[in-house]
Amino acid sequence: xxxxxxxxxxxxxxxxxxxxxxxxxxxxxxxxxxxxxxxxxxxxxxxxxxxxxxxxxxxxxxxxxxxxxxxxxxxxxxxxxxxxxxxxxxxxxxxxxxxxxxxxxxxxxxxxxxxxxxxxxxxxxxxxxxxxxxxxxxxxxxxxxxxxxxxxxxxxxxxxxxxxxxxxxxxxxxxxxxxxxxxxxxxxxxxxxxxxxxxxxxxxxxxxxxxxxxxxxxxxxxxxxxxxxxxxxxxxxxxxxxxxxxxxxxxxxxxxxxxxxxxxxxxxxxxxxxxxxxxxxxxxxxxxxxxxxxxxxxxxxxxxxxxxxxxxxxxxxxxxxxxxxxxxxxxxxxxxxx
Amino acid sequence: xxxxxxxxxxxxxxxxxxxxxxxxxxxxxxxxxxxxxxxxxxxxxxxxxxxxxxxxxxxxxxxxxxxxxxxxxxxxxxxxxxxxxxxxxxxxxxxxxxxxxxxxxxxxxxxxxxxxxxxxxxxxxxxxxxxxxxxxxxxxxxxxxxxxxxxxxxxxxxxxxxxxxxxxxxxxxxxxxxxxxxxxxxxxxxxxxxxxxxxxxxxxxxxxxxxxxxxxxxxxxxxxxxxxxxxxxxxxxxxxxxxxxxxxxxxxxxxxxxxxxxxxxxxxxxxxxxxxxxxxxxxxxxxxxxxxxxxxxxxxxxxxxxxxxxxxxxxxxxxxxxxxxxxxxxxxxxxxxxxxxxxxxxxxxxxxxxxxxxxxxxxxxxxxxxxxxxxxxxxxxxxxxxx
Numbered sequence: 001x002x003x004x005x006x007x008x009x010x011x012x013x014x015x016x017x018x019x020x021x022x023x024x025x026x027x028x029x030x031x032x033x034x035x036x037x038x039x040x041x042x043x044x045x046x047x048x049x050x051x052x053x054x055x056x057x058x059x060x061x062x063x064x065x066x067x068x069x070x071x072x073x074x075x076x077x078x079x080x081x082x083x084x085x086x087x088x089x090x091x092x093x094x095x096x097x098x099x100x101x102x103x104x105x106x107x108x109x110x111x112x113x114x115x116x117x118x119x120x121x122x123x124x125x126x127x128x129x130x131x132x133x134x135x136x137x138x139x140x141x142x143x144x145x146x147x148x149x150x151x152x153x154x155x156x157x158x159x160x161x162x163x164x165x166x167x168x169x170x171x172x173x174x175x176x177x178x179x180x181x182x183x184x185x186x187x188x189x190x191x192x193x194x195x196x197x198x199x200x201x202x203x204x205x206x207x208x209x210x211x212x213x214x215x216x217x218x219x220x221x222x223x224x225x226x227x228x229x230x231x232x233x234x235x236x237x238x239x240x241x242x243x244x245x246x247x248x249x250x251x252x253x254x255x256x257x258x259x260x261x262x263x264x265x266x267x268x269x270x271x272x273x274x275x276x277x278x279x280x281x282x283x284x285x286x287x288x289x290x291x292x293x294x295x296x297x298x299x300x301x302x303x304x305x306x307x308x309x310x311x312x313x314x315x316x317x318x319x320x321x322x323x324x325x326x327x328x329x330x331x332x333x334x335x336x337x338x
Numbered sequence: 339x340x341x342x343x344x345x346x347x348x349x350x351x352x353x354x355x356x357x358x359x360x361x362x363x364x365x366x367x368x369x370x371x372x373x374x375x376x377x378x379x380x381x382x383x384x385x386x387x388x389x390x391x392x393x394x395x396x397x398x399x400x401x402x403x404x405x406x407x408x409x410x411x412x413x414x415x416x417x418x419x420x421x422x423x424x425x426x427x428x429x430x431x432x433x434x435x436x437x438x439x440x441x442x443x444x445x446x447x448x449x450x451x452x453x454x455x456x457x458x459x460x461x462x463x464x465x466x467x468x469x470x471x472x473x474x475x476x477x478x479x480x481x482x483x484x485x486x487x488x489x490x491x492x493x494x495x496x497x498x499x500x501x502x503x504x505x506x507x508x509x510x511x512x513x514x515x516x517x518x519x520x521x522x523x524x525x526x527x528x529x530x531x532x533x534x535x536x537x538x539x540x541x542x543x544x545x546x547x548x549x550x551x552x553x554x555x556x557x558x559x560x561x562x563x564x565x566x567x568x569x570x571x572x573x574x575x576x577x578x579x580x581x582x583x584x585x586x587x588x589x590x591x592x593x594x595x596x597x598x599x600x601x602x603x604x605x606x607x608x609x610x611x612x613x614x615x616x617x618x619x620x621x622x623x624x625x626x627x628x629x630x631x632x633x634x635x636x637x638x639x640x641x642x643x644x645x646x647x648x649x650x651x652x653x654x655x656x657x658x659x660x661x662x663x664x665x666x667x668x669x670x671x672x673x674x675x676x677x678x679x680x681x682x683x684x685x686x687x688x689x690x691x692x693x694x695x696x697x698x699x700x701x702x703x704x705x706x707x708x709x710x711x712x713x714x715x716x717x718x719x720x721x722x723x724x725x
Contacts (some may be wrong), residue, residue, distance in 0.1 A: 242634055281674070290605060
């Protein structure tokens with residue numbers, strides 16, 4: 001599968017990691033109060049002087065950031081431009097649904113808000129062509145969030161050379177994308193990937209030495225403990241050996257994509273088992289330095305560590321061993337039917 | 339309690355000072371098999387012992403050092419936190435030996451003969467020989483002669499290495515001990531030739547083998563210093579750790595040299611990922627690695643009984659082997675406690691220590707043992723399932 005010509009790609013690279021969906025929600029709410037539409041300048045004044053929106057570092061949003069906000073909303077089809085005024089595309093059913101759901105003022109997005117924004121992002125043709133298509137089985141033409149979560153397969157990204165990153169499907173390595181420009185990097189690696197992973201949280205990622213960052217679709221919500229993880233854990237316990245050893249990261253890299261469960265819920269489930277049955281679970285910590293041996297910067301260290309299970313004492317857990325008896329006791333009718 | 343002393347260490351990080359060390363047969367057997375198999379073959383003799391913290395890796399290495407290797411005429415050196423660089427190992431090794439002892443043994447093995455020396459001047463021994471060399475300002479001659487003998491007796495071929503080893507002997511007169519900087523190649527006055535650390539190290543190993551009358555030399559490396567939970571390893575150190583491992587294992591291919599490295603599962607995993615050729619050396623001929631299995635009930639019982647036996651005032655058949663612990667000790671302890679040697683020993687240590695000062699009835703009750711294990715390893719509060 002080929003991914004776009006140069007000109008086409010450049011046109012489609014409007015996604016930026018600096019775009020906050022909390023800020024987008026506030027902006028939508030402001031523009032909605034002006035059915036006749038809002039000028040770009042008015043939007044800037046509102047964002048910088050009235051709402052005093054801030055970026056992650058705490059700094060006041062710049063004019064460029066406000067530009068990226070309205071540009072994002074326009075590309076996602078939430079805003080339309082009529083006579084250089086921006087207004088909400090209320091006539092679109094999904095936009096109307098979003099307007100119903102948003103609750104401005106909250107510091108974070110609600111689950112409903114996340115899900116609705118995720119729908120816009122996944123359905124966007126540019127986001128699909130630049131990123132999400134890599135996850136989908138070859139030949140998939142049209143899909144939405146549900147189809148992406150249901151059928152999306154893991155994708156790996158890694159740095160090939162200084163300034164060049166490669167993304168490819170794990171199952172279909174021929175489905176690949178080379179990020180060889182800053183524009184692509186900003187739009188894809190730090191734009192749409194960050195939106196999906198960090199803000200809307202329907203994608204998760206774990207760094208694996210020798211492989212790179214393994215990205216996989218995950219359901220936006222679910223219980224902790226997760227009964228599917230409890231069941232697969234129970235089934236993986238050896239009946240022959242008294243103790244079974246697990247590499248926690250291998251478990252995460254396998255069960256995460258398989259059950260489409262994010263690392264925090266997967267690790268939350270393991271933590272729950274440990275807290276409930278400490279006699280049958282031994283957590284094996286590792287040195288933080290070993291965990292980040294491949295990292296070349298503090299940011300990379302943080303990124304590598306996010307794939308680790310951290311226990312209550314703040315230790316990074318690389319392995320765990322589980323006693324055979326856990327197989328017997330892990331049958332609770334309320335969460336894990338036999 | 340019928341004990342002369344508390345036979346369980348509170349920190350449980352070392353091994354008993356006295357008595358024969360015991361390890362479960364499930365641990366000893368694969369190691370003996372490896373030793374039997376490799377003692378008669380050429381090629382890398384590297385063995386990885388994998389285990390979590392407190393699983394008994396150190397104990398197993400000490401068992402090899404004290405019990406198993408000497409029986410096979412393998413001269414063992416134990417490295418407890420040697421640091422991560424190659425010269426850290428050389429430094430740790432030489433400090434274990436002591437400069438004077440090593441230089442003297444090598445000198446005796448080489449038997450240098452200097453022309454024009456009165457035999458009586460140095461017939462009395464190493465110190466006298468050194469003094470005479472110094473007094474007569476024959477250091478250069480002595481170094482030349484030693485260097486010649488080093489080659490003749492098969493310790494080293496390389497000229498610079500021979501020179502450095504000869505200097506190591508002659509300069510012992512002025513500095514009878516090693517300094518850390520002696521082994522940092524490139525430093526002024528260093529005893530290690532620059533960019534020749536590995537061959538130099540190989541020569542030292544050869545010298546150790548030849549002077550000690552041993553069949554071979556073994557290094558038992560108990561994790562590297564800062565590869566521990568308490569300290570932070572810099573990126574450079576982490577890579578140096580791997581580089582050191584690689585160079586050591588390279589040495590095992592050429593020399594009669596064994597290496598046993600205890601490491602955590604994660605260290606093994608990272609080594610495997612980052613240095614597959616290095617990792618393969620551990621498994622090139624069969625499974626040259628061993629995952630220390632958690633203790634089973636019988637093994638846990640035997641460990642406690644053996645420790646207690648060493649502390650009994652006299653042989654008393656009337657006392658149960660586990661006394662002051664109850665016969666069903668293992669059933670009373672949690673699985674995570676009795677499967678881990680460190681946890682088991684710590685719990686036993688605290689139980690005995692407290693009983694001695696607080697008049698606890700013996701044999702210990704289930705409640706008392708539960709209290710002790712809970713204090714040391716609290717059972718965290720349970721959480722209800724939540725969405």
